[in-house]
Amino acid sequence: MMIRILMKSIREYKVASLLTPLFVSLEVVMECLIPLLMSYILKLAQATTPDTTLIIILSLFIVVLGAISLTFGVLSGKFGAIASSGFAKNLRKDLFYKSQEFSFENIDHFSSASLVTRMTTDVSNIQMAYGMIIRITVRVPLMMIFSIVLSCIISVKMALIYVASVPILGIILFIIIKCAMPVFDKVFHKYDNLNASVEENIKGIRVVKTYVREGYEKDKFKKSSEDVRRDFVKAERIVAWNQPVMIFFMYAALIAVSFLSSYLIVTTNQTELGIGDISALITYGTQILMSLMLLSMIFVMLSLSITSMKRVVEVLKEESTIQNPKEPVYDLEDGSIDFKNVSFKYSKDAEKFALAGVNLHIASGETIGIIGGTGSSKTTFVNLLSRLYDVTEGEVLVGGINVKKYDLKVLRDNVAVVLQKNVLFSGTILKNLRWGKEDATLEEAKAVCKLACADEFIEQFPEKYDTYIEQGGTNVSGGQKQRLCIARALLKNPKILILDDSTSAVDTKTDAVIRKALKENIPNTTKIIIAQRVSSIEEADQIIVLDGGKVAAIGTHKELLETNEIYQEVYNLQNKKGESSDE
Numbered sequence: 001m002m003i004r005i006l007m008k009s010i011r012e013y014k015v016a017s018l019l020t021p022l023f024v025s026l027e028v029v030m031e032c033l034i035p036l037l038m039s040y041i042l043k044l045a046q047a048t049t050p051d052t053t054l055i056i057i058l059s060l061f062i063v064v065l066g067a068i069s070l071t072f073g074v075l076s077g078k079f080g081a082i083a084s085s086g087f088a089k090n091l092r093k094d095l096f097y098k099s100q101e102f103s104f105e106n107i108d109h110f111s112s113a114s115l116v117t118r119m120t121t122d123v124s125n126i127q128m129a130y131g132m133i134i135r136i137t138v139r140v141p142l143m144m145i146f147s148i149v150l151s152c153i154i155s156v157k158m159a160l161i162y163v164a165s166v167p168i169l170g171i172i173l174f175i176i177i178k179c180a181m182p183v184f185d186k187v188f189h190k191y192d193n194l195n196a197s198v199e200e201n202i203k204g205i206r207v208v209k210t211y212v213r214e215g216y217e218k219d220k221f222k223k224s225s226e227d228v229r230r231d232f233v234k235a236e237r238i239v240a241w242n243q244p245v246m247i248f249f250m251y252a253a254l255i256a257v258s259f260l261s262s263y264l265i266v267t268t269n270q271t272e273l274g275i276g277d278i279s280a281l282i283t284y285g286t287q288i289l290m291s292l293m294l295l296s297m298i299f300v301m302l303s304l305s306i307t308s309m310k311r312v313v314e315v316l317k318e319e320s321t322i323q324n325p326k327e328p329v330y331d332l333e334d335g336s337i338d339f340k341n342v343s344f345k346y347s348k349d350a351e352k353f354a355l356a357g358v359n360l361h362i363a364s365g366e367t368i369g370i371i372g373g374t375g376s377s378k379t380t381f382v383n384l385l386s387r388l389y390d391v392t393e394g395e396v397l398v399g400g401i402n403v404k405k406y407d408l409k410v411l412r413d414n415v416a417v418v419l420q421k422n423v424l425f426s427g428t429i430l431k432n433l434r435w436g437k438e439d440a441t442l443e444e445a446k447a448v449c450k451l452a453c454a455d456e457f458i459e460q461f462p463e464k465y466d467t468y469i470e471q472g473g474t475n476v477s478g479g480q481k482q483r484l485c486i487a488r489a490l491l492k493n494p495k496i497l498i499l500d501d502s503t504s505a506v507d508t509k510t511d512a513v514i515r516k517a518l519k520e521n522i523p524n525t526t527k528i529i530i531a532q533r534v535s536s537i538e539e540a541d542q543i544i545v546l547d548g549g550k551v552a553a554i555g556t557h558k559e560l561l562e563t564n565e566i567y568q569e570v571y572n573l574q575n576k577k578g579e580s581s582d583e
C-alpha cells in the first residue's frame with residue numbers, strides 16, 4: 001500500500017526508471033563475462049603451443065566488453081539520476097499540493113515544522129533510497145547470481161564456500177538492521193522538534209532580541225540538535241558493525257577459496273583446477289562479497305528511508321476534513337447569515353465546546369460588531385462562515401444555504417476575512433493586493449486602498465505601488481500592514497467582509513474613517529467587525545457579546561449599555577467611568 005502510493009509520484013519518469021535497471025543488468029553481464037574470458041586466456045597461455053592469434057582476439061574482446069560495460073554504467077547512472085531526482089521533485093510537489101488542500105484541523109494535526117521536515121529531509125532520504133533501488137538493488141542480486149553460477153561452472157566445490165557464506169552474512173545483516181530501525185524512527189520525531197525550534201526563533205526574532213533572549217534560544221536549539229546527534233550516533237554505532245563483519249567474512253571466504261584451490265592445483269596437477277580458474281574464482285568471490293557489502297549499505301539506507309516513507313505517505317493519505325460537495329452551489333445570492341443551534345469544538349475528544357448553542361440571524365448588508373473577552377471564541381465564530389472549520393452540531397447558512405453545500409472557492413471568494421494576524425508576502429504592494437483579485441488593475445487597487453486609508457502612506461513611497469514588501473511585511477508598520485490587508489480583502493468585492501480585530505494597530509481617527517468609508521461605499525456587503533474597542537463597533541446595527549463560547553447578548557450599543565453587564569463593564573473601563581479597577 002505504501003509503495004503503491006509513492007509510485008504514483010514517478011509519473012513521467014517511468015521510462016528513466018525502467019531503463020536504469022535494464023542498463024545495470026547489461027553492465028553486470030559484461031562484468032561477469034570478463035573474468036571467465038580471462039581465465040580462458042590464461043589456460044591458452046599455459047598450453048604447450050599457445051594460439052597467439054586467439055589470445056589477441058580474446059584480449060581485444062575483453063577490452064570491447066569493458067568499454068560496453070563502462071557505457072552501460074554511465075547510462076544507468078544518468079537515467080538513475082534523472083529518475084530519482086524527478087521522483088523527488090514530483091513527491092515534493094504532491095506533498096505541497098496536498099498540504100494546500102488541508103483544512104486548519106489537518107494542519108493542526110501535523111504542525112508546520114513537521115510538514116517542512118517531510119518535504120525536505122524525508123523526501124531527500126526517499127530520493128536516495130529510490131536511486132539505490134533502481135540501480136544497486138538490481139545490480140546486487142544479479143551480480144551474486146551470475147557470479148555464483150559462473151563459479152559453479154569453474155568449480156562446484158569452491159562455489160559452495162561462497163554459497164555458505166551468503167546466509168550467514170544475511171542473518172548478521174538482519175540483526176543489525178532490526179536493532180538500528182527503532183533508533184532511526186526516533187530521530188525523525190526529533191528532527192521535527194529541531195525544525196520547530198528554528199522556525200519559532202526566526203518568526204519571533206524581534207521579540208527574542210527585544211528581551212535579549214538569544215542565549216536562551218541558543219541553548220534550546222543546542223538541546224534539540226544534541227538530541228538528534230545523540231540518536232544518530234546511537235544508530236550509527238549499531239550500523240558501524242556492518243562493514244567490519246562483512247569484510248571479515250569476505251576475506252575469510254577468499255582465504256578459504258585460495259587455500260583449497262591451491263591445494264587442488266598442487267594435488268591434482270591442474271587436472272581438476274587450473275591457475276586461470278583460481279584467478280576467476282577469486283574475482284567472482286570478490287564480486288559476490290562486495291555485492292553483499294553493497295546490499296548491507298542498501299538495507300541501512302532503506303531502514304533509514306522506511307521511516308521517511310511512512311511519514312510522507314501519512315501526509316499523502318490524509319484526507320482534508322473539509323471537502324467540496326459532490327454537487328456544489330456556485331451562486332451566492334446575498335450576505336445574509338444564519339446560525340441554527342450551532343456548537344463547535346476543535347477536537348472530537350474535547351470535553352468542552354468552543355462555541356455552544358448559537359442561534360442568530362444577520363440580514364444582508366448589516367454591520368455587526370462582535371466583542372468579548374480573550375478566549376470567548378470570537379475568531380472561531382467567524383471561521384465557521386468561510387468553512388475554515390466545520391460545525392460540530394447545527395448548521396451555518398449564508399445567503400439562505402448551508403455553507404457545506406457551496407463550492408469552496410465560491411464561498412471563500414464571497415467571504416473575505418482580514419485575519420487577526422496580518423500576513424503580507426514578499427513582492428510589490430500591487431502584487432500583494434492582487435491576492436484579492438488576480439487581474440485587478442492599478443485603478444481598482446488605488447480605489448480600495450483609498451477606502452482602507454492605505455493610499456496616504458503608499459503615495460509617500462518613492463516607488464508607490466511598486467514598493468517591495470519584505471517577507472512577512474517587516475518593512476512596513478503594523479498599522480500599514482492592517483490597512484493593506486483590508487484593501488486586499490475589499491478587492492475581492494465580497495458579499496461578507498470580516499474584520500477580525502484588524503484595526504487594532506491604527507489610531508482611533510483612522511479607524512473611524514475606515515468604518516465610515518466602508519459603510520458609505522459598500523452598503524450591500526455584510527460587515528462583521530471583531531474588536532476590543534467599543535468605539536470601533538458602537539455604530540454597528542447589532543453588537544454580539546460573546547462570553548465563554550456563548551452569545552451573552554445581542555443588541556445595539558444603546559440597548560447593551562442599558563441591559564448587559566459585560567458590555568457595560570468594558571465600556572466603562574475604556575471610558576474611565578465607574579469604579580476603579582482596584583475596587
